[in-house]
Amino acid sequence: MTQIIDLSVSVSLKGNLKVMPQIIYRRHEDTPKFFAEMYGMKAEEFPGGKYCASETVTLGTHNTTHLDAPYHFWPTSEGKPSKTIDQVPLEWCYGDGVILDFHRKKKGEGITAEEVRQELARISYTIKPFDIVLIRTDTYKRYGEPGYEEMHPGMTREATLWLLNQGVKVTGTDAWGWDRPFEVMVAELKAGKKERFWEAHWVGKEKEYCHIERMANLDKIPQPFGFKVAAFPIKIEGASAGWVRAVAILED
Template sequence: MKIIDLSFEIHSGAQVLPGYPVPIVHKWTSIEEHGYYANLLMFVEHTLTHVDVPAHFIKNGITVEHVPLEKCIGKGIVIDVSRKPPKSEITVEDIDKVLRELNLTVGPGWVILFYTGYDKKIGTPEFFNHPGLGWAASRYLARLKVNAVGIDAPSIDYEPYPAHKTLLSQGILIYENLTNLDLLLGNIGFKFIGLPLKIRAGSASPVRAIAIIEPGKETIRV
């Protein structure tokens, strides 16, 4: 069994979306002074690797502590959109082409991840120029009734937020700011796990997202 870590490190000063405060990890106590070491954390729920839940965009949508945890686990597939131009739209064809080539049907129980490669641009202005899902692709994914959709970029889409509105209204979770998706290219059906913290009335939560590859089991190498 191989575990691939799909999460960024949380640290003071990490790059977040414009409008959000810069995260702070502040030393609260130290072994030298207090006898024990602890940090104070201050950041919005949408900092670095995190999951968005319906309440983020949907009035009266479920909040993070009520999300069915089965949705946070699923069979994974990575769709390579790394050759698309900056800020371009991820289309139905981008997804469909891959599923057709693999002769693969995805639906409930699956997690679809988009590899942009923009995780490597963190700390630069280009970090925000990633491709994003448009309306048609968002509706297409919603119809598939997958558990979740994820991307290795700070957001799954741009204003007016077609993916956030379409997917979250159907109870499909959105993982953002994933990393290391390139290490999963060519693996189908690995186990994705990204459990949120149980934040009361939360709109999202940082997660430790991982992929488990079990050779010879469900994983198909292509």
């Protein structure tokens, strides 16, 4: 039997994120008036005084669970124009999943290449090309709380580059972002450590890859590997990211 585990957060008006979506809900009683003029009708002509429910959503492409395209990181990657989200090969977005568990790391800490190798040794797994490597921090459990955006550990440049050198094209995290929290990087930047600013994102300048941010339920997957990940992005022409309904697929 196939088991599918949802790895995405909801688009919701609940919570206290720094950037919130806007959702206009039009219930069945509301839509006759809204659509009447469009269809050349009067609201009272709709049978039963009702029509199909509808919503209008205003949402940034980097809000909720999303896939960052190479274009997000820099205009070029590997010396060529960076792929926008509609140009990302769909083959990259479906593959064998691997979970690296760093949920005991503290917020603001960086995950090193050596720690990645140690975790792979612990679970007895060797990365292969096109694996989708997921970083578990459990920060998703705080999604929507004040300060959520600054609660996570993040990947370093060296750790990201090491994964990409193994042939990985898509990575993911259940935290707000792939790098360490923005406030940590800004403090380092102001202290003169320019090389630490957005260090993992900017690996994309030299190695083409994508990452999924704001995933959920990585702790619900019962094994660190031996499952598939599907995370196909919405096709937005020329965009730097697209929303995904990421899932893990397990077969008995």
